[in-house]
Amino acid sequence: MPRDADFFSREVAAPATPRPRTRGWPGARAVAVRSLPWLVPAVLLALWEIGAASGAISPQILPGPGDVISGFWSVSQTGELWNDLGISTARALGGLAIGGSIGFALGILNGMSPLSAKLLDTTLQMIRNVPILALIPLAILWFGIGESAKLFLIALGVFFPVYFNTYHGIRHVDAGLVEMARAYRLSGAELFRRVIFPGALPSILVGLRYALGIMWLVLIVAEMVSASSGIGYMTMNARDDMQTNIVVLGILIYALLGKLADLIAHAIEKRALRWHPNFHPKS
């Protein structure tokens, strides 16, 4: 199914007979359909503002949008926000790079070598069943509350989706294509580069997308439990000072960062899988 918003809106916005109301306004329906996903957030925002302004919602429970915006101004003016944001991002990407590359390498190793898979896969499956957040106390004991504990947790968290999807992707490359490539004298690195890796790539990118979700989750919890910087720390600190508006701001920032990561992953998918009929509606 084509996923991009353009295609979807074209499908929906092309009724055989336009209704009288939209006649002479050819783009109106398309614009309306395109803005549809933002309708619910806009209504929620309006209700939130009305509720806060009328006093129906206590500012201690949920400060109004205006309060959150002014909170944003104050922490961004002091530089605190940008500093914490930079630290959180560096942790997230560092953990992703470490855990992702180990997961990718082991996934390829086990996917290509049945011996290695036999040796390692069962162990990895067992470790996977431990909830990652249950390891936080252990990580603090091992690494203290420094950067290594957080990098360790994030790396471990992203390792599994990358590993399993890489392994799975390589194991399920179309055997007919591999046989064909061997019959056409491809072997070794050439076979991997031209047939096995591209065949596994859709699955690997699914793993990356999962990994990005886990990355934020683990980062937030780790920063809330043990940190002296980062968005999670900023949020917990604000809670201690009863600055509910900053707490809400932190949550909104996480939502935005998660969405941003998802958009980047989707852009990578669209580029790397442009041969795939799903990303290629013209056929």
Add this chain to the structure above:
Amino acid sequence: MSATTAAGAAITLWGVQKSFGATAVLRDISLHVEAGAFVTIIGQSGCGKSTLLRLLAGLDTPDHGELHLDDQPLANAQADARLMFQEPRLLPWASVLDNIGLGLTGDWRARAQDLLREVGLETRAGDWPAALSGGQKQRVALARALAARPRLLLMDEPLGALDALTRLAMQALITRIWQVQKFTAVLVTHDVHEAVTLGDHVILLERGRIAQTWRINQPRPRETGNPDLAATEAAILRRLLQSETV
């Protein structure tokens, strides 16, 4: 296109046997095919025809017996053979042109373009395989098989999944290219009409043995409805039906 480097290889098999587990698939196949001939192999499902083709392609090795291309054991000469599968098996992530160049080194692009023109798809070089029809994909697979200038072209029912008209066009295309390039061709098919339209020789395999062979001495291009061809086709069909009831 120059035909100088693509002249055919003679095939010789002596006492070739192949089993999978306890099942003997090929029992004692001996066969000689002269260079440049077009041989079609027919037989019931499970008679061993695809296995024979896979042995010739070097994808499997025989348990007993020998296979030679010209004077060399097949293992030394495998680079000269190319196989077309039942399905096109194009790499979906490579362009049509890159698919044709698969496994080639050096400057193959000009030749790949020539071949693409030969199979009538010169405008589709940059397309993804997903954008092609089934017949077009099989034509790309044919161009890919020919790109390495094989001296032996092996075809495992490559036209089986195509509609009747596309099939006829493909048969004509294969015949035309074979006449120009003069490689040796071995086609496995379950379609007797296709076998007599394309082959110089038709070989009937039955339970892993060569049961009968026919020589087809009709000039090409062969017209549908030619009475001699029709008679041969009927004779082969009768023989096939017999083998079914044995």
